[in-house]
Amino acid sequence: MSEEKPLTCLVDGAPISLEVSLQLSELDPSLRNRIKQDYPQAQATDYICGHHLLKYRLDRVDAMINADLKQTKKINHKLTRALQSDDYDIIDVNEVLTNSLTFGQKVSDDVARFGGSWGFIFIFMVVLLGWMLVNGLHLFGVNFDNYPYILLNLVLSCVAAIQAPIIMMSQNRSADRDRMMAENDYHVNLKAEHELRLLHAKVDHLAQNQVPHTMEIERFQLEILGEIRHELAELRAAQQKTPPTP
Numbered sequence: 001m002s003e004e005k006p007l008t009c010l011v012d013g014a015p016i017s018l019e020v021s022l023q024l025s026e027l028d029p030s031l032r033n034r035i036k037q038d039y040p041q042a043q044a045t046d047y048i049c050g051h052h053l054l055k056y057r058l059d060r061v062d063a064m065i066n067a068d069l070k071q072t073k074k075i076n077h078k079l080t081r082a083l084q085s086d087d088y089d090i091i092d093v094n095e096v097l098t099n100s101l102t103f104g105q106k107v108s109d110d111v112a113r114f115g116g117s118w119g120f121i122f123i124f125m126v127v128l129l130g131w132m133l134v135n136g137l138h139l140f141g142v143n144f145d146n147y148p149y150i151l152l153n154l155v156l157s158c159v160a161a162i163q164a165p166i167i168m169m170s171q172n173r174s175a176d177r178d179r180m181m182a183e184n185d186y187h188v189n190l191k192a193e194h195e196l197r198l199l200h201a202k203v204d205h206l207a208q209n210q211v212p213h214t215m216e217i218e219r220f221q222l223e224i225l226g227e228i229r230h231e232l233a234e235l236r237a238a239q240q241k242t243p244p245t246p
Contacts, residue, residue: 009049010035010042021047031060050227057220064213072202079198093180097173105173112170115163128152 009016010024024032025044035056036042048056101109114120131152135145145151 007047009052010039010046011048011052014049016047016049018047021049022053023047027053031056034060050231054224054227057224061217061220064217068213075198075202079195079202091180091184093177093184096180097177105169108166108169109173111163111166115167 007016007018007021008014009021023044024035024042024046027035032044035048131145132149133139134142135149136147
């Protein structure tokens with residue numbers, strides 16, 4: 001009967017026991033591939049001791065942590081640059097319009113504001129009634145526009161002809177304000193969309209990479225703790241077997 005071949009560690013060739021070693025086929029594929037990069041001649045049936053396996057596991061954990069930190073730093077840099085970016089032309093509409101007002105535009109705004117108020121309606125009604133009463137009843141001996149008040153119709157037509165274009169001038173300014181506000185809204189929405197894309201990329205990175213890596217690191221930690229506990233148990237057993245020195 002042939003003697004069974006003793007187990008040796010793949011890394012240093014030292015003899016090892018089956019209890020403190022693992023076969024490469026039992027390892028995680030990523031960890032197994034990492035070992036094969038250093039030892040291309042390694043086979044799936046080869047064994048590696050717990051000490052060297054611990055080193056490869058720690059290297060694997062460090063690589064995952066560094067990759068996650070690098071990707072997170074990259075995304076944070078893009079997000080910070082987007083938040084600090086001044087490429088978006090956001091303007092204060094009220095300040096721009098106020099500083100660019102001309103005398104004619106101020107007059108048109110005042111006329112439109114007064115012409116669209118109840119004060120103008122009441123004053124206009126008082127003027128019309130006063131005009132008709134004075135000329136109809138010949139109050140104070142005044143009679144400059146008899147019924148059907150042709151002069152009054154002429155005055156009203158002139159007021160309407162002058163007031164209409166002035167109000168249109170004010171409406172054009174309102175249209176300019178609306179256009180500038182719409183442009184501001186477009187730039188704000190564009191910036192918000194860009195920032196949201198970066199935030200989504202960061203959340204996706206957390207969900208797809210960091211969380212699985214964290215779970216894998218925790219699994220490695222449990223395995224490492226198990227191996228440390230096993231080695232401590234072997235050390236205690238060896239100390240108990242060693243006879244005390246006289």
